[in-house]
């Protein structure tokens with residue numbers, strides 16, 4: 520079993536996931552980095568950055584929407600490290616095409632929901648079951664599961680409703696009094712990158728307002 524705690528980050532090949540992986544590596548975690556491909560430039564670059572911190576790096580290929588593929592990934596991470604202490608469910612996508620809810624297609628809804636909510640939920644479920652078991656095996660073991668959600672979990676965008684619904688779902692997962700909540704520190708983080716706040720509303724790329732708080 521690994522002496523150091525282990526962080527598992529989905530969507531680690533770039534963007535927020537990459538930054539989180541490097542920060543956790545600098546903070547004393549060994550890293551299991553999940554991306555759709557282990558050979559991408561992003562993953563190779565991340566390996567170098569993580570290893571510079573002295574942390575171990577384990578790249579794992581997974582399309583997070585493939586729930587039947589997840590069990591093997593969890594097994595591979597446990598085989599490599601023997602533990603998982605911190606899961607950051609970060610992988611996520613926007614709709615390929617933004618459009619009003621009246622024009623939203625079932626295909627786009629399914630794609631976004633499968634990657635942003637269904638896949639991460641069932642991945643977290645599998646990791647959580649292992650974490651519950653690991654609580655009995657490791658002294659002072661304090662597992663954490665984080666969902667990177669979005670300001671779109673509380674602000675609706677008129678031209679990407681499926682994204683907002685997926686992020687609102689992620690925000691609602693850590694329900695009080697459910698099993699996970701009691702056993703694992705489990706919370707969502709509302710990533711907000713636009714300069715707006717809940718009062719002044721989000722701007723779209725042309726500078727127009729496309730969000731409404733509720």
Ligand SMILES: NC(=O)c1ccc[n+]([C@@H]2O[C@H](COP(=O)([O-])OP(=O)(O)OC[C@H]3O[C@@H](n4cnc5c(N)ncnc54)[C@H](OP(=O)(O)O)[C@@H]3O)[C@@H](O)[C@H]2O)c1
Nearest residue numbers: 530531532533534535554555582583609610611669710712
């Ligand atoms: N950036 C923002 O403004 C913003 C604002 C609010 C919330 N967020 C949320 O923050 C998270 C990260 O956003 P970001 O901007 O850093 O995204 P990004 O730069 O587009 O990176 C997305 C990451 O997710 C991975 N990914 C995409 N689809 C996947 C799939 N089916 N299975 C596994 N991995 C997949 C990508 O891996 P590949 O290399 O395989 O493509 C990539 O590593 C997302 O959940 C997003 O919704 C972002």
